[in-house]
Structures are given as structure tokens and as C-alpha cells.
Amino acid sequence: MTDAELARAVALEAGALLARIRGAGDCSGKTLGDRGDHDANLLILDRLRAARPDDFILSEESVDDRARCAARRVWIVDPLDGTREYASGSDEWAVHIGLAIDGRPAVGAVAVPALARVFATDDVAATPPPLPDRLRVVVSRSRAPEIARGVGEALGATMIPMGSAGAKAMAVVDGRADIYLHDGGQYEWDNCAPAAVAMAAGLHASRIDGSPLVYNCENPLLPDLLICRPELAERVLAAVRAGRG
Incomplete structure (x- = not known):
């Protein structure tokens, strides 16, 4: 089983478990x-350790073993x-x-169980649909970053409130949105898998x-993220710079 096949199988099984629990x-x-956090984490750790015993794992729901910092291969997971x-009954x-x-x-x-789909690096389309007349930016439903609102206004974009980081990132991957911009409060487990999938799909x-996304840092805080169509990257980054003065 390749790494991508393993990642897909484990994500699918954990998603099914979470759906059964709820x-x-x-x-x-x-x-x-x-x-849900606890049981999904146990399943994921068990599957990854069995399949890749020499790899390290950084999980939101486990104590961080800093020995991972010297490792080349580290699984970074958000169960x-x-x-x-999830707890409120939302599908996001x-x-x-x-x-x-x-x-x-x-x-x-x-x-993303609500879509009955697993997005993985070895099977995502690299040919996005044409850009819409009005760009679409996905933002947090509960706490949209000020910078995202500012960039949306600068680009004349429609703001689409959505739940989890993975749900928002995959909306860009499958063409339901064009830009996901986040600033503040994320960790490596919030965006490592989404970033890998987005890049495999040809996105920025x-x-x-x-600057590049770097993972397996001693401090796993990775607070900001941009995922977007590649032809929009410079416009978005310029709008971010302008918004920050």
C-alpha cells in the first residue's frame, strides 16, 4: 500500500467511525x-503504527513526542x-x-463524510473549472479573519461561510470556491493534509x-494559510500586503 493509499484508507475508516458514533x-x-476526537485518534494511531512502524505521528489529540523533529517522515493528523x-450536528x-x-x-x-468523499493526493483532478465571474472566498462561519474579509472586498468576491478547515480547503479543490485564506489560530494538523491535497490538485x-508551508517544526503552530487557484495567487498576496499596510 502506498502512502497515499494508506492515508485514504485511514481517513475513510475514521470518517465512517465518526459517522457511526454520531x-x-x-x-x-x-x-x-x-x-469522536478520542475514538478516531485511537483508530488512526493504531492503523498508522501498524502500517508504518518507523514513522513518527503528530496528532492534535496525542502528547507530542519531540523526537519527531529529527525524523524525515512524520504523519500529521487531525482525527x-x-x-x-461535529458536536452540533453540522456536516462541515x-x-x-x-x-x-x-x-x-x-x-x-x-x-469529508458529508460529501461521501475522500480527497487524496493520488487521485485529485489537476484541471479546475473556469473561474466564475465573481470570485468566491470561503471563510470561517464563526470567526472569519479580518484579512480574509478585506481581501474579499478588494477582489470583489463573494464570501462563503463554512465550518472546518478541511471542508473549506476541499471546497477550493473541487471548484465550489476559489480562495481559502486564514490568519490566526491554526496548527500543523489543521492544514498539512489539506495543503498536500491542494498542491496535488495543482492549486497554490x-x-x-x-512563503512555503513548512511542517514538523518544534512548535506546531502554523497560524496562517492561503489555498487558491494558481492564477489568483499573486492578486491575493498583493491584496494581503495592501491590507496590512
């Missing part, structure tokens, strides 16, 4: 979110991206299985200053 209806709210959405949540090799987002799979993925 569908059982025996818990709700924070209890449901905590259970339940969008815990709040995802499972992230990413693999960083030498600090770069090399392999990834993002399961970077920090919002245009």
Missing part, C-alpha cells in the same frame, strides 16, 4: 465531540477537524491524514506572505 445518538454536545461542527467536519517528508506536505487525504498553497 448516528448512535447516545451522547451529544461536548461529550460527543470528546468521544476530527471541526469538533464543534473532516478527517485529516497528512504526511510531511523533509518538512514538506508530501502526501495527504481529507475525508502557502503562508499568507507567500
